[in-house]
Amino acid sequence: MSEQTTNPTYVLQGAAPLGADPVDLVLAGGVITEVRAAHSPVADDETAVDATGLVALPGLVDLHTHLREPGREDAETIVSGTRAAAVGGFTAVHAMANTTPVADTAGVVEQVWRIGRDAGWVDVHPVGAVSVGLEGHQLAEIGAMADSAARVRVFSDDGKCVWDPILMRRALEYVKAFDGVVAQHAQEPRLTEGAQMNEGVVSAELGLAGWPAVAEEAIIARDVLLAEHVGSRLHVCHLSTAGSVEIIRWAKGRGIDVTAEVTPHHLVLTDELARDYDPTFKVNPPLRTAADVEAVRQGLADGTIDIVATDHAPHTREDKDCEWAAAAFGMTGLETALSVVQQTMVDSGRMTWADVARVLSAAPARIGRIDEGPTAQGRPLEVGEPANVVLVDPAARRVVDGRSQATASTNTPFHGHELPGRVVATFLRGRATVLEGAPVEQVAGVRS
Amino acid sequence: MKHLLSTADLARADAIRILDTAAQMAATQSREIKKLPTLRGRTVVNLFFEDSTRTRISFETAAKRLSADVINFSAKGSSVSKGESLKDTALTLQAMGADAVVIRHQASGAPHTLAHAGWVEAAVVNAGDGMHQHPTQALLDAFTMRRHLVGRGAAGASIVGDPTGQDLAGLRIAVVGDVLHSRVARSNVHLLHTLGAQVTLVAPPTLVPVGVETWPCDVSYHLDEVLAETAPDAVMMLRVQRERMSGSGAGGGAFFPNPLEYTRNYGLDGRRLALLPDHTIVMHPGPMNRGLEISAEAADSPRAVIVEQVANGVAVRMAVLYLLLAGDASKERAGLE
Numbered sequence: 001m002s003e004q005t006t007n008p009t010y011v012l013q014g015a016a017p018l019g020a021d022p023v024d025l026v027l028a029g030g031v032i033t034e035v036r037a038a039h040s041p042v043a044d045d046e047t048a049v050d051a052t053g054l055v056a057l058p059g060l061v062d063l064h065t066h067l068r069e070p071g072r073e074d075a076e077t078i079v080s081g082t083r084a085a086a087v088g089g090f091t092a093v094h095a096m097a098n099t100t101p102v103a104d105t106a107g108v109v110e111q112v113w114r115i116g117r118d119a120g121w122v123d124v125h126p127v128g129a130v131s132v133g134l135e136g137h138q139l140a141e142i143g144a145m146a147d148s149a150a151r152v153r154v155f156s157d158d159g160k161c162v163w164d165p166i167l168m169r170r171a172l173e174y175v176k177a178f179d180g181v182v183a184q185h186a187q188e189p190r191l192t193e194g195a196q197m198n199e200g201v202v203s204a205e206l207g208l209a210g211w212p213a214v215a216e217e218a219i220i221a222r223d224v225l226l227a228e229h230v231g232s233r234l235h236v237c238h239l240s241t242a243g244s245v246e247i248i249r250w251a252k253g254r255g256i257d258v259t260a261e262v263t264p265h266h267l268v269l270t271d272e273l274a275r276d277y278d279p280t281f282k283v284n285p286p287l288r289t290a291a292d293v294e295a296v297r298q299g300l301a302d303g304t305i306d307i308v309a310t311d312h313a314p315h316t317r318e319d320k321d322c323e324w325a326a327a328a329f330g331m332t333g334l335e336t337a338l339s340v341v342q343q344t345m346v347d348s349g350r351m352t353w354a355d356v357a358r359v360l361s362a363a364p365a366r367i368g369r370i371d372e373g374p375t376a377q378g379r380p381l382e383v384g385e386p387a388n389v390v391l392v393d394p395a396a397r398r399v400v401d402g403r404s405q406a407t408a409s410t411n412t413p414f415h416g417h418e419l420p421g422r423v424v425a426t427f428l429r430g431r432a433t434v435l436e437g438a439p440v441e442q443v444a445g446v447r448s
Numbered sequence: 449m450k451h452l453l454s455t456a457d458l459a460r461a462d463a464i465r466i467l468d469t470a471a472q473m474a475a476t477q478s479r480e481i482k483k484l485p486t487l488r489g490r491t492v493v494n495l496f497f498e499d500s501t502r503t504r505i506s507f508e509t510a511a512k513r514l515s516a517d518v519i520n521f522s523a524k525g526s527s528v529s530k531g532e533s534l535k536d537t538a539l540t541l542q543a544m545g546a547d548a549v550v551i552r553h554q555a556s557g558a559p560h561t562l563a564h565a566g567w568v569e570a571a572v573v574n575a576g577d578g579m580h581q582h583p584t585q586a587l588l589d590a591f592t593m594r595r596h597l598v599g600r601g602a603a604g605a606s607i608v609g610d611p612t613g614q615d616l617a618g619l620r621i622a623v624v625g626d627v628l629h630s631r632v633a634r635s636n637v638h639l640l641h642t643l644g645a646q647v648t649l650v651a652p653p654t655l656v657p658v659g660v661e662t663w664p665c666d667v668s669y670h671l672d673e674v675l676a677e678t679a680p681d682a683v684m685m686l687r688v689q690r691e692r693m694s695g696s697g698a699g700g701g702a703f704f705p706n707p708l709e710y711t712r713n714y715g716l717d718g719r720r721l722a723l724l725p726d727h728t729i730v731m732h733p734g735p736m737n738r739g740l741e742i743s744a745e746a747a748d749s750p751r752a753v754i755v756e757q758v759a760n761g762v763a764v765r766m767a768v769l770y771l772l773l774a775g776d777a778s779k780e781r782a783g784l785e
Binding site for chain 1: 535553554557558560561564578580581631657659660661662663
């Protein structure tokens with residue numbers, strides 16, 4: 001069954017591509033076939049979608065998602081996580097490797113890739129582990145994962161730092177053979193033993209073991225120099241401190257091939273939130289200070305930080321309904337990421353919608369090397385390009401309710417808070433995965 | 449006051465009320481019959497996730513002297529060691545009708561979570577949580593200081609006058625040792641500041657937390673200087689945990705080179721004792737490492753009020769339980785006013 005016969009031709013009427021003047025976008029056969037004047041007549045065999053007042057963006061691409069399957073299906077599954085991604089406006093996610101078993105073989109990454117493909121909510125691109133079992137000793141079968149059906153290009157031990165400098169060097173060198181990238185979770189392990197939150201004024205008062213900024217910055221500094229030395233590509237996951245921004249800025253000025261991401265929560269939340277010992281706000285790297293928040297916003301606005309990635313980290317309620325030290329690190333983010341970026345960067349006048357498309361779609365797709373080929377992501381909204389489109393109502397405001405989100409977990413840090421913007425519709429290669437803000441369940445077996 | 453979780457949120461008036469009530473409680477403890485009927489029929493649970501025989505016995509004694517029923521719930525030998533969550537333990541205590549839960553936990557913030565997660569209706573008393581707070585220790589320390597140092601005549605007589613209603617204004621207190629890991633230090637800094645005392649923390653730089661600059665106190669790395677220059681009215685020595693000397697891993701994480709060097713620079717010995725003004729008292733929350741942070745000469749000197757701190761602990765904990773569970777209404781029944 002081909003999608004030409006199963007998907008209607010959609011006409012997104014009055015949509016504003018990247019916030020520009022409204023047009024009608026026509027999606028047919030999986031691609032953008034036509035751009036018409038706004039509110040042109042619609043043919044009988046076309047399905048009109050009223051996009052008046054809505055901004056059209058290329059489908060969002062997350063470089064950092066924890067789908068938890070295989071292993072922790074009680075927190076999230078590939079189906080529930082990718083459905084949440086679609087609701088959040090995403091058309092592709094990179095599934096992190098810290099599952100059980102770890103995604104360190106071709107078998108595991110192909111399984112994740114296939115389940116994602118069959119679910120059909122977004123394209124699932126598995127991230128391969130750098131080291132066997134994330135243990136930091138021996139290189140995983142990186143080549144086999146790259147050559148598998150999943151075509152892995154991003155490798156990461158995320159959750160753990162590739163601490164051993166020689167292992168990091170070898171990984172950076174090895175991925176050059178297929179234009180891969182090593183995505184580093186920058187955390188010096190000895191400086192962060194037992195760490196619970198950002199080390200500073202708040203941790204001193206709360207008596208929680210500190211996670212100092214230097215533990216992140218020292219690894220980033222080492223890694224950019226390693227990447228320069230071996231001429232490879234480094235990606236820095238969830239950068240969180242002002243010092244890290246400075247190091248990335250320096251490295252880019254030096255011509256080092258490094259990219260960096262910031263999470264939505266590090267763009268808006270600070271360590272002051274730990275004062276009530278609510279483990280919802282326990283995350284790794286930890287929430288930092290207001291000065292760090294300002295620095296990462298500045299870094300994102302000036303291009304030092306390339307992308308926003310969610311680090312969507314679902315956890316079961318029992319892993320969060322406990323004392324701080326016993327709780328798991330992490331918070332969900334797929335369904336709030338775009339709103340947080342709008343609030344912190346667009347509504348504040350620091351970025352345009354075109355910039356949003358860059359940091360949440362084009363750049364992450366480019367880093368993951370999924371911006372070409374039959375399932376290309378992060379492409380411009382132009383005729384002939386894949387019809388991966390998200391429609392956003394920037395004027396909407398909504399109160400986040402963790403219990404009603406599409407993700408299987410409830411650990412959103414924004415529960416009860418009002419955020420701007422609402423994803424109205426998401427299209428994956430011309431097929432609606434979300435309409436009127438709700439996920440569109442598909443007929444089994446239909447793939448785009 | 450519904451709970452006692454931290455001295456940071458304790459108002460001056462509340463702190464003085466606790467100290468004054470403790471003084472009344474202490475007075476009853478010199479009677480032949482020490483037991484008061486105040487909390488008859490009320491249930492106090494000592495929920496201890498961390499070993500602390502001293503603190504548990506102190507709370508148990510305090511509750512029993514007020515005629516409360518006391519249940520000791522230790523993490524060891526209970527379902528907690530089999531992996532029961534704090535939440536389920538709390539729900540169990542709630543179902544059993546606990547009126548107050550005295551909790552000691554290795555995780556900072558666990559008492560806060562217990563008090564605010566909606567699991568129990570009982571009053572929660574923090575009996576020490578991780579590196580965070582140990583409010584009744586600070587209160588008994590303040591109580592001891594007030595008895596010895598407030599209302600003291602110009603001649604320096606030991607106990608003069610009735611300090612009831614008074615704070616600790618103008619007193620200079622040195623707190624010496626492992627500040628980084630110490631809930632006692634954190635609790636004292638806030639309480640003593642609230643009561644008007646000037647606190648100087650003294651520790652090697654490795655045992656001072658990053659972020660200490662916002663605390664309402666001074667910080668010094670030099671004990672001899674502090675003793676000579678501030679002439680403290682009280683010197684409080686903190687316990688140094690043995691594991692701080694080795695650190696984790698291969699020893700690079702140790703906080704100081706060895707015990708001898710620590711004692712040389714930060715131990716209270718006979719020489720340093722001689723530097724102190726005559727009226728200065730020596731305190732220690734216990735248990736002491738004799739020969740490490742405090743020498744036998746200092747610990748056993750007439751200035752040392754360490755044993756009295758223990759006795760005052762019972763009175764202060766009686767006061768806290770009384771104020772949380774009985775409040776003003778039953779003061780008459782208690783025969784306290």
